[in-house]
Amino acid sequence: METYGYVRVSCTDQNEERQRISLNAKGIAPQNLYIDKQSGKDFARPQYQRMLKRLQPGDLLYILSIDRLGRNYKEIQDQWRTLTKIKSVDICVIDMPLLDTRTAKDLMGTFIADLVLQILSFVAENERDSIRKRQDQGIVAAKARGVRFGRPKKPVPEDFAQIVGQWERRELDMREVLRLCDMCRATFYKRLREFRTVNNTKNESGQC
Structure with missing residues (x-):
């Protein structure tokens, strides 16, 4: 044994x-x-x-x-x-x-052990369910206080607008854009969408 x-x-x-x-x-x-x-x-x-x-x-x-x-x-x-x-x-x-x-x-x-x-x-x-519920409640409360969870958001370079402009004019290829921004393709397109949304909002506000 x-x-x-x-x-x-x-x-x-x-x-x-x-x-x-x-x-x-x-x-x-x-x-x-x-x-x-x-x-x-x-x-x-x-x-x-x-x-x-x-x-x-x-x-x-x-x-x-x-x-x-x-x-x-x-x-x-x-x-x-x-x-x-x-x-x-x-x-x-x-x-x-x-x-x-x-x-x-x-x-x-055997009966006692099984019981x-x-x-x-x-x-x-x-107990595990109670712990999970308390954790969920804590996360909700933290978010309400402005606490952010997950990995920090990847910042865009200061000359992001210039890089985007050169890329749109085909002066830079995607590989060079990703290198300059220090981003993967998915992150670049996500930041690009955010960038365009902000610009569109500014343009619409300026027309009012």
Whole structure:
């Protein structure tokens, strides 16, 4: 029997140290500790998939909390079933002792573990939805205060009007225009549309 540990953080700038410390305390060999630093939106995770291939019947897998197995109720349930039924491995959820398949072999123990799993999976999904809603509300509030999101807008050069004029008169080809503006083609055309819109507005205002 081999003992494994799995750690997941949802993005590369999160610290996995808390999970790592808890798993190291279980005496897991370094080569049996698998860590994914990426979104949990699906299970195309390289380390998790690599671990699944190594797991053999009778092996033991430690995770710190149930939400390391998935983002929502269905994913957690599916992965639990894959690990315990298809791979025939034991799972121990460190922060929830009732979810330890080694001690839930009888009918009552299995019933309690399944019930706890369903409740915790549901709670994990609800908490994730609540976090997402709070984030969305925060973004709406920030936008109302004038906070801008996304990459900064690429500025146009001071002589953009002159460059456009030369291009329209075919004195410059597109490659030279893009070099002078330090833009890709799509950005240039976007800025060109904005430039023409502003000019048209000014011309219409001047005619009034």
